Amino acid sequence: MAQSSSGVSDGESVEMNDTTSLKSLEEVDEDFGFGDDLELNQFDGLPYSSRYYKLLKERHQLPIWASRQEFMRVLETNQLVIISGTTKTGKSTQVPQWCAEFCLSARYQHGVVVCSQIQRQQAVDLALRVADEMDVNIGHEVGYSIPLENCCSTDTILRYCTDDVLLRELMSDPLLEHYGVVVIDQAHERTVSTDLLMALLREVLLQRAELRVVLLSVTPASHTLLTHFSGAAHLHVEAPCSPEVLHSSRGSTESFCAALRLVLEVHRTKEPGDIAVFLASEQDVGCACSLLAKEASRLSSNLGELVPVAVCPGHAGICPPITQHQKKGRRVFLSCSQSEDMFWSVDTVNFVIDTGVEKRFVYNPRLRASSEVIRPISRCRAEIRKQLAGSAGKCFCLYPEETELCTEIPARILEANITSAVLFLKRMEVAGIGRCDFISRPDPEGLMQALEELDYLAALDDDGNLSEIGIIMSEFPLDPQMAKALLASCEFDCASEVLTIAAMLAAPSCFLEPPVGMETEAMLCHVKLYHPEGDHFTLINIYNTYIRSQREPYFTQEKWCQDYFLCCAALQTADAIRAELTDILKRLELPISEPAFGTKTNTLNVKRALLAGFFMQIARDVDGSGNYFMLSNKHMAQLHRLSAYGAKAHKLGLPEWVLFHEFTLSNSNCIRTVTQISPKVFIQVAPQYFFYNLPPSECKELLQHILDTKETGSKKSKQKTHPIIKEPSKGKESQSYDRCVIQ
Incomplete structure (x- = not known):
């Protein structure tokens, strides 16, 4: 679909002196009872096109259409409306349009309409379809906002967006005062972002009597919503037939x-x-x-x-x-x-x-x-x-x-790592929204682990509130560990490289599964891009090579990705994410270093920055054969098959100490995206109170020995500094361990 969603091309006439068009419009007028005069679109003031009437006939056939008048009446008198029913009834396209009419009737004095989706492509597709049905231009009266792409304007009265985009909007507009109606679609999917939205909106409704919230769900899941939101109006829509x-x-x-x-x-x-x-x-x-x-x-x-x-x-x-x-x-x-x-x-x-x-x-x-x-x-x-x-x-x-x-x-x-969600909720407390009424309360153990992790990352102060560093971390659409590493990179003069790492890890994997029979060829191509310092550096290497290929014509760039069994679309996404993260750093007035990838100093600084965020994810090869012992949980794992070390082990040997990005429990436990580190650097960067709480192990004893040796040598030259590992003091002093600060 082009820029215009009206379904009428630039060369197609919509004037009424055209006999064919006039005849078709007369037939539509007769069917729907319109008068002799041309009707004007209530949203842009222009005459409706013939396509509008064609789509209007199709809309009348949707199961949801029979409930239109009842919905408008219920929306007028209720703050919260729940619509349940089977799929493909037209809820996602029709209800937001009716909400736009509701806001128009109040001349938008209470705001416009936003409709959340869980999938970015669906948000785009629905916006295009609804713009077509409303006979307006996409990006004007109807738009969409998804990660890395915003197709809206000041004229937008109906916006489709992903639930995570709307959630982040709450940070700058806690009461969502820009909106008169908020539609939460696919509430039955119960994503973390959707659950957070529903929990926070209940508090917002108490502070904004004019706000309307509409929840769209399928039938089996509506009972839980109705039980939780007692007193909400309920409409049910059923498809006429089943297969x-x-x-x-x-x-x-x-x-x-x-x-x-x-x-x-x-x-x-x-x-x-x-x-x-x-x-x-x-x-x-x-x-x-x-x-x-x-x-x-x-x-x-x-x-x-x-x-x-x-x-x-x-x-x-x-x-x-x-x-x-x-x-x-x-x-x-x-x-x-x-x-x-x-x-x-x-x-x-x-x-x-x-x-x-x-x-x-x-x-x-x-x-x-x-x-x-x-x-x-x-x-x-x-x-x-x-x-x-x-x-x-x-x-x-x-x-x-x-x-x-x-x-x-x-x-x-109930099943995900909620550290990012807890960081967001702490940010909302700063914004004045302190009450969060969950439909399903998070597991207490998961909540405590999230708070502990944020404390280790220095995102919380001594009172458990968000610290200055925590506020800055919450500005980034990254997990807290990566956000902390990115902040640390500004201090270590390696922000350019860590920006690339963060973007590559946030984007879909750039490694394509090779066709059957070409596995060896794909591995040999990937080996050419591997970096001896580890997988994080390999990601930088791939991204830099991809950027250099952009100087050639577009088809050459695509061919380069195909030749190396890499996903060009994933690398394009990484490039867009990196640009977004760079803009955030500039807005926060944080320094961005000049690229220095490949130098010895830069390599060390990148590892320090990564350790500032991922010091909780350290492992050691205990027997020299690739059996890695993880210090935080005392589990064993192998390197992922796509690791640079796995592919080059016969040449480089396996590193003894590594930092890893991800650990997955499965039939073959594996750690993914690993980089060799020095235990001495780890001791320098890890916060003291985290180090103290590491479970006892042979690896911890080795680190203690390194620390003791270092301290013994330092006594000869200057007064000994505070040890990394110490016994906790009694009472209040036991909470005074040094926090992990930006080095």
Whole structure:
């Protein structure tokens, strides 16, 4: 879609002296009871185009349309409205438009409308569609705001955005005074950001009687919302028909292979319609794409073309939307959890294949690590998937009908690392919003771990309030550890390099899974980009080489990425993130050093900056064979297969001490993105009270020996400084350990 969403090209006439257009408009007027005069768009004052009336007919067919008048009446008299119903009823497109009409009736004196989404691509797609239906231009009356992209103006009266973007907006506008109506879509997904929004909005409603909040959810999840928000108005919308549902009599142990076999069986029947397949994880989606592409090349041409298409939330920002995939043959949309709502605009899916399982990452606060858990989906998610097939379609559930499924989608705030969320809530206390009424309260152990981590990072003062450093850290859309490392880099004169590291880690992985049979070639290409100092430096190396390739024509840049089995879109995202982080540093008037990558001093300073944020993630190779012992949780892990050290171990040898970015508990525990460090530098940077609280181990004894040796030598030249490890004092003095400061 071009800049104009009206559906009328620049060369197409909309004047009323055109006989054909006049005839079509007269027919529409007769159907809808409009007068003889041309109606003017209430939002921009221009005459409606013929496309507006065509789309209006389609809107009248949506199940939600029958509730329009009731919704407008309820919105007038209630601050909080909950709309529940099945998927594909038109809630996400129609309700925000009606809210815009509500705000218009008050001449926007209380604000405009914002509608949150959990996926960035869906926010864009919905904004484009709604701008089309409202017959206005995208970026003017209707716009969108997603990470790294803002398509809005001062004329925008309806804005779609991701839930994390709206959450960060609360920091500068705690009462959301710019808005008269806030619509929280996909409330049933229970993301951390959505849960935080719903918790804080309840407090905002108490301070702004004129504000309206609308929650959109699917039916199975509405009970919890209605119980929590007692007194809220409730509207229910149901789809008229459901598809035919077929359950498997077997369990889901071999659901992946069964799903692919079923795809081929459906294709051989020649029954029309696309297929949507829901697998456990993004890794399964990638594997399925490769396998189906290979099988499709072997199929008889009489069956027609079979086109696998990956639809994953993790790639929503770097892949084209579903509707951009051209209709050629039968498309097989391969997806996983949290992407069901991305099918709202697809009407060609007649078959849904649901494996009934999903991979979720559950955070363990004691170990400071996430575990990969494969478990059955919720009944809520199962019902959403069934509705995608439409009334004339079929849904194949690859699990027995009597399988017990939990009713609702588990809240992510109960399973995720909430350190970033706690930092945000501390910032909101500074902004004057101190009460947060969670639908599902975070686990006390996870909450304590988050507070402890923020304390180690010097983000909190002695009273537990946000410190000056904590306030600055909260300005960055990064996890607190990386935000602290970035701040430290300004002191160590290596901000340019740490900016690159932060951006590369925040963006999707730039390493592509090579096609089957090309694994060795891909590894050899990646080895050329590896840096001997570690994976963080490898990321800088890749980014710098990518930037140099931009000086060539665009196709050369794409080809360079293809030749090295790297994702060009991911690197473009990293470049945009780096620019955003740079702007934040400049706004905060923090110094940004000149690039000095490759020098010995710069290498040491980058490691110091990383240690300032990630001193809690240190490991030691205990036997010289790659078995790494993690000091904080006393677990063992191996290096990730994509690590530079893993690929070059035969040449460089494995480093003894490493800093790692991520640790995942799985069948083969692994630490990812690792860089060699010196234990002496670690002792210098780590805060004393963190060091004291490290659990006893041989590694800690080695560090103590290094410290004792250093202190013995320092006694000969000058008075001994405070030791890193000391026994806690009694009473109040026990809280006076030195904090981790920006060096």
